[in-house]
Amino acid sequence: MESQPPSRLFIKEMVMRNFKSYAGEQRVGPFHKSFSAVVGPNGSGKSNVIDAMLFVFGKRAKQRRLNKVSELIHNSTDHHNLDSAEVSVYFQEILDLEDGTHKAVSGRDFKITRVAFRDNSSKYYINNISSNFTEVTNKLKEKGVDLDNNRFLILQGEVEQISLMKPKSQGPHDEGFLEYLEDIAGTKKYVEKIDESYKQLEFLNERRSGVVQMVKLSEKERDSLEALLLKQDVKNEAEAYMLKELSLLKWKEKATKLAVADTGGKMDELQECVASLEENLKAERDKIQESKQVLKDLEATHNNNMKRQEELDNDTRKYKEEIKEFERQNVKHEENFMHMNRKIKKLEDKVEKDSSRIEALVKEGEDSNNMTPKLEDNIPKLQKLLTDEERVLEEITEF
Incomplete structure (x- = not known):
């Protein structure tokens, strides 16, 4: 029975929303399972595809020719003040068939999304579930994409x-x-471990050199004692003593070997622990860098707010002075208003008196109108009297 060829991962398509020069939703794909090319004239947005991949795979803003994440958000006359930019990369696991075609592995498709916000923060999602860069790294590493070494993209x-x-x-x-x-x-991550192993080996070699020197000194003493004991009767006793010393040295050598073996085992454990700590340290450094950028932006915002606060304080003092001036003007206007009310009162009193006088005059006019007919009846008599008086005056004058 022939073994089934191993499956492999490829990018099926990408979806960008308000990303760089792409307004709204732009879908790129589907890509070919083996080779795809993005072509077009200068300025058509080809580099946006690579920048979108760099963004999702956690590359630094500097590598995307940017200073901060918020610069990825689309900004144009028709679409300004957008809150976020989003890139989703759809992955599909496939099996290559002998006839040149392929088939998808059921249940292995997944999507990684990263969203950039206006405050220079960002968030990861795996299949629309909130995640982080460490989980994304582990997910892709399981599929053979190593984000740690950053050699999956050649820029x-x-x-x-x-x-x-x-x-x-x-x-x-x-x-x-x-x-x-x-x-x-x-293998670059093993350089420090190799250096540490060399240092440990150098330390053990120094200890070994010390033990060898002790053995050589013991051998010289043994040789001198043998020459001396040839002339003495206590040779056997000295040999027994030297045998005990030799046995002691052998036990020390065994103890040293056991210590070296135990140290080697501990070194392996420490190396595994160091590897785990290095991974955690890298993730924490990434978080620290993002936090530093966020802190820097917050400081800039704080400085702007402080300047704005100072401007508002100056405006407040100015408005307080204007309010005081308005209050003074208000007091003045109130006094004028009271004065006008008093004048109006006097005028109303005068109008009331004048109204009474007008009524009296109207009554007098009516009485005069009633007397007019009587006076008209007396006019002929008065005219006659006047004529008589004129005649008498003429006579008196002639006289």
């Missing part, structure tokens, strides 16, 4: 950089082709 310019590398680094801060291969193979 633009790295091929030329690799070709120009020196065979071996010239200093502790340089990286040669040998160190690059160690990084790819994942």
Whole structure:
């Protein structure tokens, strides 16, 4: 019975929402199971695909040519002040068939999502369930994708950089082709452990050298004693003593070997413990870096708020002065209002008196109108009297 070929993981498609120059939801894929190419003119957004992968796989903002995560959020005239950007990568596990086709392994599909927020924080999801970078790293490592060594993506310019590398680094801060291969193979993390093992080996060699020197000194003493005991009767007693010394040295040698073996076992345990601590330390360093960035942004926000608070304090003092001026003007207006009320009262009293006078005058007018007919009846008599008086005056004048 032929053995079934091993399954492998590939990226089926990607979905980006409000990511960099992509407004709304943009779906890239489906990708080919073996080879895919993203082509297009300059400025069409090809680099966004790689940047989206770098974002989901936890690359630093500097490697994405950014200063902070919030710069990934789309910003344009029609879409401004968006709260977040999101990238989802859909993975599918497949089996390659002999006829060149493939079939999906049932129940092995999964999705990894990362969301960037306006406050420069981000959050991971696995199949829409809240997660973190450590769980994402372990999930992909189970499928053969090692995020720790960061060699699953070859970025633009790295091929030329690799070709120009020196065979071996010239200093502790340089990286040669040998160190690059160690990084790819994942053996770089054992360098410190190897150095520690060399130090332990050097320590044990020093102890061994001390024991060998003691043995050589004992042999010299034994030889001198043998020469001396040839001339004395106590040779047998001296030999017995030397045999006991030799037995003691052998027991010490066995004890030393047992101590070395026990130390080796402890070293293996310590190395395993150190490996676990290194993984935890890396995760904690990533968290610390993200926390530092968040703290830096919070400090900037705090400084802006302090400046705004100072501006508000200045405005408050200004408004208080204006309120005091308004209060003074209000008191003045109230006094004017009271004065006007008094004048209105006086005018109302005068209007009341004038109304009484008008009524009296109207009554007098009515009485005058009633007397007019009588006066009209007396006018002929008065005219006659006047004529008589004029005639008499003329006569008097002629006289």
